[in-house]
Amino acid sequence: MLLGSLEARDKNLTCAVGDGHGKILDKIEVPRTTPQKSFKEVITYFRHFTNLKALGISSFGPIELRSYSPKYGYITDTSRKGWKNTNVVGTMKHYLNNIPMSWTTDVNSSAYGEYIHSVLDNHPIRSLAYVTIGKGVGVGIVNQGQFIGDQGNPEIGHIIPKRNPKDMTFKGVCPYQGDCLEGLVSSKAFEARFHKSFKEISMFCPIWDIVAYYIAQCAVQATLFIRPQQIIFGGAIMNPIELRKIKVQFKKLLNNYVPVGNLDKYIQMPDLSSSKLAIIGNLSLAKKHYYAESPI
């Protein structure tokens, strides 16, 4: 069973094909220029595979996920030039023989990839939150094999953390809320605080403890809202030292109110790159969609 994965990221549109068991057979990167040019290459690629059964598509946001919306399958009001109001699913359906297609966010596809990876790896994690922290804070949540999010994708980057007593004056960089999580811990927040990239900030700088305090609150809220089996933190900001700091703060803040098992298993960084996870996720979502549309 040949399945496809298309992931629209900032720089590239990643196209891949794989089998029904999570194995990736081929992959190319198409530069993200204009939708017209990029999609032409994408379609040419997938048309090589005449027996493609279904396609899993994921994209940067904001995207319309509500199946009953006339804009379902669109990238909506992105600031990426030329990509506003782009009908991704409609275009692919039109040029790829209307095969079944799934449609979700980039971070959802990675989250689903983690879920499928754990199943393939024989330690199934049915419920997990996959959080990425970079320019923004994104999340995909799988609850017993299903995504969470009815009116749209979870947006936990915009939860409101309790401020760290050593960090009461920084206003945060979120244009909507100021000091929401993303406004305090994203790479943009580092730039606003230090006028340089987070990459140039020593891990001995106390800011990393402050940031860990905020990210740990995100882990606490995820624990209490979702009661997942695992929380995964990825993205450019994350590193093993910071992960350790997050765990220390998490433990203090939750104070064993609910059991989470072994903390080193519970809070982790991803095993695979988010891009690889996205392909695994999309292939599996494509398969699921295929059977939903043609169950026999």
Next chain:
Amino acid sequence: MLLGSLEARDKNLTCAVGDGHGKILDKIEVPRTTPQKSFKEVITYFRHFTNLKALGISSFGPIELRSYSPKYGYITDTSRKGWKNTNVVGTMKHYLNNIPMSWTTDVNSSAYGEYIHSVLDNHPIRSLAYVTIGKGVGVGIVNQGQFIGDQGNPEIGHIIPKRNPKDMTFKGVCPYQGDCLEGLVSSKAFEARFHKSFKEISMFCPIWDIVAYYIAQCAVQATLFIRPQQIIFGGAIMNPIELRKIKVQFKKLLNNYVPVGNLDKYIQMPDLSSSKLAIIGNLSLAKKHYYAESPI
């Protein structure tokens, strides 16, 4: 199709029977004394209905929800005298011919009742958070018809709110975390602040704005984590004036980051009593369980 509902609450065990369409046909209250005495009455009641097809059971917590646990169906370590380690589902199964039984928390059954009520009322709300604020803060979350919570029920009473600048010194009453949501807004928090019941505090007292600020954060986090169609606030603390204050704060804090539609529809108090909702929820969960166990 005759279905049963059993809800274990603080004072009573509510027993009811209904049909497969959400209609309640009969109801009695059994005082909660010892498990032995109370269950005897409960079993006698349900045994009258010889054609009972399935039973939906909900209970005060903490309870074991994980179906793979040997303690599934138990009330676990409650402080209610005599009720620790009580095998509710096992006892009912034993004395009621092993008919199919669902098992969930009291607040989950009310949340599910809201979901079913909305379907019966022809304005289906597939995804909702039902929050009760009283002695504690409880929540049931329905995500596209399914409960959220893999390792246990959501426990959003223990999320950590950003402190209100006018309320920086009160330490909160949660024995685990101090100033988590429950530690700041429960009836016990009012007692600790004022040495009297919240019922004696005038609605003109500024504490209600402070409490609304914390509860509004809970609504913001629920919005961002779950992206539900509706958030319902019930429980002893809630009243229409406080609900309005919560909406005002919610609007400020979320600042339209994600759309929630009409705010008066989005954040509401329950139409029906939590007890009635629990029966409707349990009857429907019993039916769902019946078809899961005997699908043909």
